Amino acid sequence: MPDLTYRQAVSAGLAQEMARDERVVLLGEDIASGGVFKTTVGLRDRFGPARVRNTPISETAIAGAAMGAAMAGLRPVAEIMFSDFYGVCWDQVAVEMAKARYMTGGQFGLPLVVRGANGGGLGFGAQHSQAVENWALCVPGLKIVSPATPADVVGLLAAAVRDDDPVLVFEHKALYGTKGPVPDGEHVLPLGSAAVLREGDDVTLVALSLTVGLCLAAADRLAAAGVSATVIDLRCLVPLDAATVLASVRRTGHAVIVEENPGQLGWGAGIAAILAEEAFIDLDGPVVRVSGGNIPLPVAAPLEAEVSVSTDRVVAAVSRLLDVPVPAVVSLA
Amino acid sequence: MTTGVDTALALHLHEQMVFIRRFEAKVDALYRQGRVRGPAHLGIGQEAVAVGAASVLRPGDRSIGTYRGHAHALARGAPPDAVLRELLGRTGGICAGKGGSMHITSVEHGYYGSYAIIGAHLPIACGLAWADQIRGDDAVTLCFFGDGTTNIGAFHEALNLAAVWSLPVVFVCENNHYMEYTPIADVIAVKQPAADRAAAYGLAPLCVDGNDVDAVRAVIGAAVDRARNGGGPSLVEAETYRHGGHSAADPATYRSTEEVAQWKLRDPLLRHAEQLCASGVSDGDIEAVTTGVAAEIERITVEALAAPSPSADTAWTDMWSDGSSRWRN
Ligand SMILES: Cc1ncc(C[n+]2csc(CCOP(=O)(O)OP(=O)(O)O)c2C)c(N)n1
Ligand SMILES: [Mg+2]
Numbered sequence: 218m219p220d221l222t223y224r225q226a227v228s229a230g231l232a233q234e235m236a237r238d239e240r241v242v243l244l245g246e247d248i249a250s251g252g253v254f255k256t257t258v259g260l261r262d263r264f265g266p267a268r269v270r271n272t273p274i275s276e277t278a279i280a281g282a283a284m285g286a287a288m289a290g291l292r293p294v295a296e297i298m299f300s301d302f303y304g305v306c307w308d309q310v311a312v313e314m315a316k317a318r319y320m321t322g323g324q325f326g327l328p329l330v331v332r333g334a335n336g337g338g339l340g341f342g343a344q345h346s347q348a349v350e351n352w353a354l355c356v357p358g359l360k361i362v363s364p365a366t367p368a369d370v371v372g373l374l375a376a377a378v379r380d381d382d383p384v385l386v387f388e389h390k391a392l393y394g395t396k397g398p399v400p401d402g403e404h405v406l407p408l409g410s411a412a413v414l415r416e417g418d419d420v421t422l423v424a425l426s427l428t429v430g431l432c433l434a435a436a437d438r439l440a441a442a443g444v445s446a447t448v449i450d451l452r453c454l455v456p457l458d459a460a461t462v463l464a465s466v467r468r469t470g471h472a473v474i475v476e477e478n479p480g481q482l483g484w485g486a487g488i489a490a491i492l493a494e495e496a497f498i499d500l501d502g503p504v505v506r507v508s509g510g511n512i513p514l515p516v517a518a519p520l521e522a523e524v525s526v527s528t529d530r531v532v533a534a535v536s537r538l539l540d541v542p543v544p545a546v547v548s549l550a
Numbered sequence: 551m552t553t554g555v556d557t558a559l560a561l562h563l564h565e566q567m568v569f570i571r572r573f574e575a576k577v578d579a580l581y582r583q584g585r586v587r588g589p590a591h592l593g594i595g596q597e598a599v600a601v602g603a604a605s606v607l608r609p610g611d612r613s614i615g616t617y618r619g620h621a622h623a624l625a626r627g628a629p630p631d632a633v634l635r636e637l638l639g640r641t642g643g644i645c646a647g648k649g650g651s652m653h654i655t656s657v658e659h660g661y662y663g664s665y666a667i668i669g670a671h672l673p674i675a676c677g678l679a680w681a682d683q684i685r686g687d688d689a690v691t692l693c694f695f696g697d698g699t700t701n702i703g704a705f706h707e708a709l710n711l712a713a714v715w716s717l718p719v720v721f722v723c724e725n726n727h728y729m730e731y732t733p734i735a736d737v738i739a740v741k742q743p744a745a746d747r748a749a750a751y752g753l754a755p756l757c758v759d760g761n762d763v764d765a766v767r768a769v770i771g772a773a774v775d776r777a778r779n780g781g782g783p784s785l786v787e788a789e790t791y792r793h794g795g796h797s798a799a800d801p802a803t804y805r806s807t808e809e810v811a812q813w814k815l816r817d818p819l820l821r822h823a824e825q826l827c828a829s830g831v832s833d834g835d836i837e838a839v840t841t842g843v844a845a846e847i848e849r850i851t852v853e854a855l856a857a858p859s860p861s862a863d864t865a866w867t868d869m870w871s872d873g874s875s876r877w878r879n
Contacts, residue, residue: 275710318870
């Protein structure tokens, strides 16, 4: 099992699928030269300029061309450099590709992937830091994938490419530099299958993408204080593995949902509603959400940290919920 | 003097235009009876563009259009009874009752759909053409849209992408001189909404009389040949006029009666019938086309109106590729 960075895992996953299926083609801004996040390094040289195509700065044309190519039998993977730019092509994503199959009575499939850098934590500011999975969650017709580890990047990206429906893959820009083992050989994971990363009896932490690491770190600190936590990485919001979350919460009686996007209407609200409707009887306390602030993301480090989710905030939420004191960590920095 | 082949083709084009005219008139009548669900944007007056353009395509070619798309679907060979049933919300609708008038689609006949967000399908047309380019197929994509569409970003993004990628796509602007209620001249700084912008994409300014089916065939035919032979995209502006309002619900009081009357003198069907006469086709033969078309439209209308509504549970199918609408377990 080689160790790859999360960003290397993106190119590895794409290469795995391009080598397997010549219908897989890439398009996006600057991708032929490796991409601004270096997530497509080496692919143009290996697969040629016809299959790895640079585009003008035209997000609408990128998304639309991906859709048309999928209708005509290719399996395109379009890059939207920063997921904030979905705002520029939201018509194509939410109103064209999400609906076309249904409104034509299923006359064509749309086997396409749109992927790009999502989320905050690097001081990119209000217009290059949003975590926007929740935008897509409002739109039936889009599958939503948000991997947390290099192995999952490869496995879920492969699954997204092989899926016959439009899949949005949100890569976390603050995770690009993280490293982890990736299985040898072909690696594919199912969509809609959450990962239970740690089993505990007292509380279920529900996480996605960046917040998976925060929750695992929180679980360590909680364990030191005698609290045992289950950590679930949802991996996908659509299809949603609600069954895994429900089963865990029925056992622990407590749920803390940790989402990066603003709490105003984050994906966690949808999970909380499912728990309220389907596991109410098993809950021993309120369903709690730890969410990003309802504010544009500021840049200066203490300001961004102030409004973002963190391990401290997860620990504090669990401590309050279970009424167990958990000692603060004294920062050495 | 025309040859037999020419005459047969001319009569066929005439029949298609008459069919679409009568079909749209029937839709208008059914709309007024409250039988069409949702809006209906008719193409009466613009038939020569749809028919002329479709006539230069081959079976493997692709076309794509807008909510004003009945004519474009029919011209590619979409079954009229299934289109009508879609408009009426009956079983057997071409989109299973999920699309309606604005989303008529017949992939089987190379018509990749009707899109109701202005400009959205121009980038999609690029993608269709890109797929053919990558595979090395010689298919061509035709993309239809209105004059008003030349002011939205998707138009410019698609034209530029098509040009720099040299895609086998022909963009056809049906300049009917109005967006919904506003004359196009009020909202553009040039005279010709498409042709005057072509230079920005390195393309030639191609214009054609969209009410002359032969002229449409010649200009779009040449553009299609060029695309097929690797010569890249074209942008064609076809000047035409809708006889009715923006949709069947629009009385179009923003236009003068003189203006409408002037354009009706240039009715593409009348002009084509005159040419047929001039080339020696008898009045009787031309009349027979009309009679046959009228009977066929009556027949499919009666059948469609007698068809049941789709059962409500079918609303939950066709969502995902597995046919279901399940998003969670
Ligand atoms: C993005 C968007 N803006 C506005 C509308 C509302 N709308 C529907 S048709 C239309 C006019 C389009 O004019 P044109 O492109 O000339 O086509 P025509 O209707 O004349 O065929 C407008 C404004 C829309 N459907 N989509
Ligand atoms: Mg118009």
